[in-house]
Amino acid sequence: MSAGGEPAARSKRSDARRNEETLLDAAAAVFVASGVEAPVRDIAAKAGVGMGTIYRHFPTRADLIIAVYRHQVEALAEAGPALLASSETAHAALARWIDQFVDFLVTKHGLAAVLRSDNAGFETLHAYFLDRLVPVCGELLDAAAAAGEIRSDLHALEVMRGVGNLCIGAESDSRYDARRLVGVLIAGLRTPR
Numbered sequence: 001m002s003a004g005g006e007p008a009a010r011s012k013r014s015d016a017r018r019n020e021e022t023l024l025d026a027a028a029a030v031f032v033a034s035g036v037e038a039p040v041r042d043i044a045a046k047a048g049v050g051m052g053t054i055y056r057h058f059p060t061r062a063d064l065i066i067a068v069y070r071h072q073v074e075a076l077a078e079a080g081p082a083l084l085a086s087s088e089t090a091h092a093a094l095a096r097w098i099d100q101f102v103d104f105l106v107t108k109h110g111l112a113a114v115l116r117s118d119n120a121g122f123e124t125l126h127a128y129f130l131d132r133l134v135p136v137c138g139e140l141l142d143a144a145a146a147a148g149e150i151r152s153d154l155h156a157l158e159v160m161r162g163v164g165n166l167c168i169g170a171e172s173d174s175r176y177d178a179r180r181l182v183g184v185l186i187a188g189l190r191t192p193r
Contacts, residue, residue, distance in 0.1 A: 023047045024071040080136035090143035105167045150189040
């Protein structure tokens, strides 16, 4: 036990947590660039760690993909309130959050294929996604509606589904710009002036 005892243990835990977050951020970036089947060595290089470190934390590719998915859901859930607090308008916060949501959707392409053999696992992840993100999107929509910036008859799940549907196929067709169409959707939520 160190002279400080408990603080040394806490410091180690926070370091391990930061290292895992760095690893998950690197994996997400590689998944965006190369898909979820990208070589583990690419993820290790991006994170600045050895492949053994990745396998120690995530014994299978599915474990890593699920961890990236959960990590990004949490980041999106935390981003909503932060954007509301820091953006000039509620509509600007909503638009910035939707941009991050689109980035998230890009990284999750391929998740279903990896988890096909574990349908219950996919259903659990989908429920987690809905439980964490629908309320955040709802809070952003409510704030923008209360400010008179957007229509007040919108529901978070329908907006999120609309954005998700606009993102389908974007990863396989370089001519298709889902972000541009999502921008049109978000601009179209504005109340007529």
